[in-house]
Amino acid sequence: MEYLVQMHNMTMKFAGVVALDKVSFDLRPGEVHVLLGENGAGKSTLVKILSGINHPTEGEMFIGGTHFTHLTPAMSKDNKIAIIYQELSVIDELSIAENLHVGKLPTKRILGIPHVDYAKMNEHAKELMDKVGIRRSPGTLVQELSISEKQMVEIAKALAADARILIMDEPTSSLSVEETDNLFDIIRQLKADGIGIIYISHKLKEIKRIGDRVTVLKDGKYMGTRDVSDIEVEDLVPMMVGRQVQERFLRPTPPEAEPEVLFSVRNLTRRDRKARNISFDVYKGEILGLGGLIGAGRSEAMEGIFGVSPISEGEVYLHGRKLEITNPYSALKQGIAFVTENRRETGFFQNFEIWKNISVTTNLKKSRFGGFTGLTDEKQEREQATHYSEKLRTKCWGIDQMTVNLSGGNQQKVIVGKWLAVNSDVFIFDEPTKGIDVGAKSEIYQIMRDMVDEGKAVVMVSSDMTELLGVCDRIIVFSNGQITKTFMNEEATEEKILYAAVSAY
DSSP: OOOSEEEEEEEEEETTEEEEEEEEEEEOTTOEEEEEOOTTSSHHHHHHHHHTSSOOSEEEEEETTEEESOOOHHHHHHTTEEEEOSSOOOOTTSBHHHHHTTTOOOEEEETTEEEEOHHHHHHHHHHHHHHHTOOSOTTSBGGGSOHHHHHHHHHHHHHHTTOSEEEEESTTTTOOHHHHHHHHHHHHHHHHTTOEEEEEOSOHHHHHHHOSEEEEEETTEEEEEEEGGGOOGGGHHHHHHSSOOOOOOOOSSOOOSSOOEEEEEEEEEETTOSSOSEEEEEETTOEEEEEOOTTSSHHHHHHHHHTSSOEEEEEEEETTEEEOOSSHHHHHHTTEEEEOSOIIIIISOTTSBHHHHHHHHHHHHHOBTTTTBOOOOHHHHHHHHHHHHHHTTOOSSOTTSBGGGSOHHHHHHHHHHHHHTTTOSEEEEESTTTTOOHHHHHHHHHHHHHHHHTTOEEEEEOSOHHHHHHHOSEEEEEETTEEEEEEEGGGOOHHHHHHHHHTTO
């Protein structure tokens, strides 16, 4: 049988920690081989060996039949390997055509002087764009594109490099249902062209739709490979996490006849009108979910509440007291926490250790004059960070570990820890389990339920229908910047939520 990739007994050690332990993996032409496992299972380490970023401690591999003990990024590229990371690497300030030709601009000579051949570049770009379904001009700046269109540019870049092995890391984490369907159509065409795809995802339902084989890793060890046609998705979860995972975290007891209102928003409208006339309450003991399509105004409304974006009107109340929020600092001081969608850019400081990221909000809350003054106590900060790391069961080798080196689920726990440390009363979670494995999701859901049991208010923005129905006691649906419908959990269905999500368009 022909293989594009064969990896045998790959072992990778970092400072004595075994990230991969004798893992074997292979890829055939024209197949989607799904790589599955919890955060920290070794998936990224394995594909970084293929991309040339990591050099394995032990093991060997064959790329197209050629033997290697390791690769460099240049060797990986020469062997037709391309990787599309979850954090896209397109350059917003350049056009689509320029992005597709970075490092290999076509040139022509005019009076003996080389110039960029824009006509040739745009013509070639148009051919690549047609293959992946980008309906734009080659001269369009990438910053004008949606997330899904940027992803198509990444795929077109791989085609421009004549890639035969394509690695896709969480490709649908920021896509709508329609955009995901479009991506899967493109993947099927790539398969028909003989391209082999290594597909990393935490969305188990996708495996049956797009995968041919699935390999499961756990704690750096190989747990097995199965043909997708021979398995049920539910059978993979125990292989991944070593236990059954709870999927529903609803309120264990019925709400009171007249439940206590903890947090209220009244007639909030953003100055740019991306969210308009938003009113809702959060009751004691409940998790409130915000559903809707991407761009429906959910995140935009939460940014208005937290002071990230200016509002033209509206009021916010906590325990019946009106809050005066002018910026995120004032929101923090008054007890509101905002766990943002983009962890790496707005959730934590990448150059900070765990203890510093947990203590930063405490220092801000203690400080005066907008955060310009304040004293720090490193001993107390370390004790606090240790307490919340242990309380949230953060997997790390210590509070001095860099937060950026943790898995996605554990980064999320550090972010939650920093808000718990300042005793926030209201927690806004924006896509809290994006890019997080099924086991870590379960832990995050339990943390939310523990919060409301302790008297805190929790609001969760999510594009995952299963998540909304399995975690939220009430679900408010947004459409075109406005609230269109509110459901109690027991009456909500995926069909009803989706209908409400498109009703204002």
